[in-house]
Amino acid sequence: MRMQFASTTDPAELLSLPWSLPLEQWPADRLVTLPRGISRHVVRFVRVSGTVYAIKELPKQTAEREYRMLRELAKREVPVVKARGVVFDRTTDDGRPLDAALVTKHLRFSLPYRALFSRRLEPELTSKLLDALAQLLVRLHLAGFAWKDCSLSNTLFRRDAGALAAYLVDAETGELHDQLSDGQRAQDLEIASVNIAGELYDLEAGGLLDEAIDPAEVADDIVRRYEMLWNELTREEILGPDELWRIEQRLQRLSELGFDATEIQIVDDPKGRRVKFQTQVVEAGHHQRRLYQLTGLRVEENQARRLLQDLDTFRATAVMPGVDVDEETVARHWLTDVFEPVIEQIPPELRGKLEPAEIFHEVLEHRWFMSEAAGHDIGMDAATRSYIENVLRFRPDEQAVLGTPAEEFAESLKGRSP
Template sequence: MQFASGPDPTDLLTLPWSTPLEDWPRERLVSLPRGISRHVVRFVRMGGVVYAVKEIDEGLAQHEYELLRTLAKTGVPVVQAVGVVANRTSPDGEPLDAALVTKHLRFSLPYRALFSRRLDPDLEPKLLDALAELLVRLHLAGFVWKDCSLSNTLFRRDAGALAAYLVDAETGELRPSLSDGQRQQDLDIAEMNLAGELLDLQESGLLSDTVDPVDTAVSVLDRYANLWRELTAPLRMGEDEWWRIEQRIRRLNDLGYDIAQIQVNEQEGEPHVLVQTQVVEAGHHQRRLFDLTGLRMQENQARRVLNDLETYRSQAVLPETEVDEDTVARHYVSDVFEPVLEAVPAHLSEKLEPAEIFHEVLEHRWFLSEAAGHEVPIEKAVDSYVDTVLQYRPDEKALLDPDLMGNGLLSSLQAESMVERVPDVLGSAGGAEGAAEDARWEAAALRYGDG
């Protein structure tokens, strides 16, 4: 047996590698929702870490392992490849397929699990936005997927949106760059796979009646084309329109992308300047937040926290006082971010990942403040969020109970409880009175009840 790599291969070597995966003892396995796979996949927990083990041909396993490692180095969101177990044989000497070992992405869910829980009424567009962005990022990195589908993707919550991660790369190839024809072939495959998967959801009763599977699958091509054009299209401008470069950079940064270089090509006699933007990787807000605070988050989460950090800075620092942003960020983490997470009861702390909990607290405070007509303290917002929202959410930690894979909607009794209890927070915060305020509170509570 050969183990290619791993942070702690000693623990993993104790697994029953001489046994086919489909016969592994249940006491060694973890029950997790998983997507459709053409291979046998099992989840195991070793030393507090959950690993996904896929039985696959050795050549394909080594190919996928190398691709996942290379893509991860370029910043593309993929699952973490841990190692390849090769030269497996049964006790009687019968050869077995190799096994690719990856680290399970915590707080992630396959698409069928998201649809079965149905926490979000706008799930379809968010899912396709995330998939289109992942495909754009892969193509920018020179990776042609050849099997783009929802089944080969995991999704994590990202400040109300979804972030997509590549899971299955065995059919892919990595090249210096992709031609338009290679990209279009990938898009054609994606359209066909998505239509099939959405039709399957429709047959299972998991797709909204208002969603047409074929039209929805086609729409991902438009989403992809719009994002690709924004990121790669050249910009023509007049000699006195240099401000448009800054405008383009800001727009790309808002999408989460950085600029590698700007090429200015001015031809003699040509009154316009051609500005070619080359985008190399996403994560502008992620990196900025990490540089300031040391916190690692998804892109939308990082953008939301940076906005709140800027508000905190403007409130905490007098205009005539010069305080560097690193100092303000350090105080923000210790005075705002950490106290919010510490206020969440331990038994509820793994309902969502910490960054998403913090984002939802900020959103909840905004709704509270709007209803109250004044700024609600963050402490009050945390208490209200825990009491009226978080405790009703199903767990999204790594070790999910299959029994939780229902539709995920709040019961009418839970919604009624939220409606009754949320106005108490308004009263304790110094509250507004009257039927109008009560109606707004009820609308806010029901909004959370609808996901």
């Protein structure tokens, strides 16, 4: 047996797994029960030294190719699951050959589409899910990746300050190019439309889909959302002689969508100045980086944006006018005086509901609505207590890992600055 692991993974933690058994025969005491989507391969989840891994059994060449593909996509700042290793040349104790095994790190607090739809978490879920998938597909295409199997089943979703963030899970059929042609993008869109319609019809047949949702309309909608976003990122504009200010406006719009312009081409012709933007995903998430540098919190991009807004509000209200206090000091006080007190109030039995950053975001939203109704600011303590008793207590658990909720909750805060 040959094991190949990323440098950030400790192979010793995984040596104890029963690699000489087919995944279907792994003992239940080594497995973790998680919601998962449909897969053409056998997939199992295991917990090793506090970390949960997804293990997929597939042919050797396919496993090695997907491992390399996921690693390369991660380098290109595309949201994908983290490939941790691949195990080759597996055999049973009596010498029978087994398929290879791809090891990825489980994406905490993520859910497959079937779990989201079957639990009917909220009325606007479909729209948020389609926006997330459209943006993921655009990001992949800008990175030169032709997915060739875009589907809801091959995607995981995490909450991101009220929206959803989509992550690619399955890359075994994909191809990387310097740049995709219009034909390659159109093929991906056609595959996505067919797959999504089929997946939703399957849910409908099982009685898991809201009657108001039309699978065919949803499949067409994902194409429409993709094309709108792609056009916003790549379209050419004609500017008049006094309209150069529109370049700054366009750059701001791209930034709000989570993208950046790596090159701007301006060509003069009789009709005016033609401006074309070469766009890419903003490197590593600007707001994520800033929040982590200030607080040590690792969260999604929209969550980071929301928490930074609250931090800025805290700075404006807590620091006396004219007093110069560095940003790091303010962030430390915000963390200990605002963020942590909210999280610490969450009872242990409710800590599997949502990840901490999403809870904090929802408390801020709850505070705003309560304050508007009361006609004055009710404060974070009252908002947190009300949120826990009237909202969080009735939310379905979104913590994907079964086990001790308090341990998993604490895990999400690791890496914070002291």
